[in-house]
Amino acid sequence: MSMNKFMHPRNIYKSPPDFKQLAVDFPEFRNFVQLDISGKVSLDFKNVESLRALTCTLLKKDFGLDVSIPLTKLIPTIPLRLNYILWIEDLLEVFGIKDPVRGVDIGTGASCVYPLLGAKKNGWKFSATEIDSESVKIALENVKRNSLDNLIDVLEVKDDGLIINLVQDSEYDFCMCNPPFFSNKEELHPFFKARTKNRPHPKNAFVASDNEVIASGGEVDFITKLINESKQLKNKETEFCQGNTTRWGLAWTYEEINLRKAVDPVKIKSNKSKPPVTHSIPIENMDETHLNKVTDELMKMFKNLKFLCEEVSRNKQNLRYFVSAFSNTWSNQRRKRREEKRLNNSDSSMEENQNNNDEETSQKRPREPLEGTLMKRLRLSSNESDMSEVFFKFVLSVKQEKESVVLELNCQPETENRDHLYQILQYIKNNFKMQ
Numbered sequence: 283m284s285m286n287k288f289m290h291p292r293n294i295y296k297s298p299p300d301f302k303q304l305a306v307d308f309p310e311f312r313n314f315v316q317l318d319i320s321g322k323v324s325l326d327f328k329n330v331e332s333l334r335a336l337t338c339t340l341l342k343k344d345f346g347l348d349v350s351i352p353l354t355k356l357i358p359t360i361p362l363r364l365n366y367i368l369w370i371e372d373l374l375e376v377f378g379i380k381d382p383v384r385g386v387d388i389g390t391g392a393s394c395v396y397p398l399l400g401a402k403k404n405g406w407k408f409s410a411t412e413i414d415s416e417s418v419k420i421a422l423e424n425v426k427r428n429s430l431d432n433l434i435d436v437l438e439v440k441d442d443g444l445i446i447n448l449v450q451d452s453e454y455d456f457c458m459c460n461p462p463f464f465s466n467k468e469e470l471h472p473f474f475k476a477r478t479k480n481r482p483h484p485k486n487a488f489v490a491s492d493n494e495v496i497a498s499g500g501e502v503d504f505i506t507k508l509i510n511e512s513k514q515l516k517n518k519e520t521e522f523c524q525g526n527t528t529r530w531g532l533a534w535t536y537e538e539i540n541l542r543k544a545v546d547p548v549k550i551k552s553n554k555s556k557p558p559v560t561h562s563i564p565i566e567n568m569d570e571t572h573l574n575k576v577t578d579e580l581m582k583m584f585k586n587l588k589f590l591c592e593e594v595s596r597n598k599q600n601l602r603y604f605v606s607a608f609s610n611t612w613s614n615q616r617r618k619r620r621e622e623k624r625l626n627n628s629d630s631s632m633e634e635n636q637n638n639n640d641e642e643t644s645q646k647r648p649r650e651p652l653e654g655t656l657m658k659r660l661r662l663s664s665n666e667s668d669m670s671e672v673f674f675k676f677v678l679s680v681k682q683e684k685e686s687v688v689l690e691l692n693c694q695p696e697t698e699n700r701d702h703l704y705q706i707l708q709y710i711k712n713n714f715k716m717q
């Protein structure tokens with residue numbers, strides 16, 4: 283739950299749910315928790331039934347929703363789904379749209395989670411589309427069980443258009459979508475889309491039917507199709523859309539309105555109070571390739587430092603990344619190198635000793651320092667291997683200016699440490715070599 287600080291400021295799950303209290307209050311949840319000898323209650327996130335129990339219990343406790351989802355269908359993570367609803371609330375506020383609000387949810391799934399949340403929490407009306415007939419049936423039952431059929435229409439659709447048929451004769455204030463993320467079965471592997479092999483293993487079990495998460499062309503084609511359809515509907519009432527798989531949100535409008543006024547998930551994460559740490563790399567005869575050359579060099583450096591680097595946004599003049607470090611791999615580099623060199627030397631002479639069984643040489647080397655050296659090596663390697671917890675996280679912007687590329691580093695509030703930021707920038711300055 284260390285990622286909770288990334289959540290929307292109004293997300294009630296910024297403080298993790300109290301599993302103990304949930305187990306006391308909800309017997310159906312109690313069956314899935316473990317109690318250790320210290321009295322701590324935990325949940326096995328790798329178990330799909332436990333995840334379903336958590337989802338259904340949170341929906342019941344926090345929204346009064348009674349939802350049933352078969353284990354063969356996508357089990358929505360409620361804190362993330364709530365994030366998107368809150369984001370839409372913010373966008374509607376920017377547009378000045380108040381009751382009655384009417385939206386479309388494309389691919390609502392068996393849970394019908396977004397319409398149920400939006401209708402119950404805010405009284406929004408929804409047209410919820412779904413291509414999978416089994417999911418449509420279950421979604422309809424979920425809507426009915428919660429007496430929300432006056433607000434939510436679940437529509438079974440064909441794969442012949444996402445909103446084009448829907449929006450022909452009705453008006454909507456927004457259109458949202460959590461698209462099928464993958465384009466084929468191979469992509470279901472957790473590392474397929476990872477930009478680095480260092481990405482930690484997912485902590486949660488993943489279950490969904492193939493149709494729910496696979497569509498020809500994956501999320502990019504799905505959203506491209508949606509954008510193209512929305513262009514055709516430009517003068518109709520399509521205001522914005524959200525596409526989301528890995529917590530990325532995409533919103534657009536044809537109105538003269540600055541969507542940035544709404545809560546920007548990236549802005550939430552960056553540190554607004556302190557200015558970024560910056561460094562300017564002078565470039566002679568700047569052209570459009572230089573920005574990429576600089577970022578390529580930075581990525582190589584970050585790979586050496588075992589950082590996890592995720593691109594957040596990209597345009598011709600500006601690239602932005604979230605960078606996570608899992609231990610301090612950047613400071614005292616010279617000392618670490620010296621240490622390693624010394625270890626290597628001592629290792630090779632130790633091998634020589636063993637191979638040659640040269641009594642004289644072995645007598646020259648006392649035992650004590652050797653043990654000390656081995657211990658140091660253990661400490662170094664254990665420092666570097668734990669990828670499960672983020673040690674330090676920052677935002678890196680790489681901006682092309684007239685005769686330079688400017689780097690801006692900014693702390694993420696949850697691991698705020700300006701010293702780390704200065705040290706990492708110093709490491710970059712010391713090691714940056716433009717090819």
Ligand SMILES: C[S@@+](CC[C@H](N)C(=O)[O-])C[C@H]1O[C@@H](n2cnc3c(N)ncnc32)[C@H](O)[C@@H]1O
Pocket residue numbers: 356357358388389390391392393394395396411412413414417439440441442443444460461462463493494495497
């Ligand atoms: C990733 S799931 C999202 C389900 C749910 N909205 C959620 O967030 O948990 C994508 C859903 O889109 C549906 N889908 C795929 N193609 C579609 C299409 N052309 N029109 C409507 N729904 C579609 C899938 O069946 C699946 O239920």
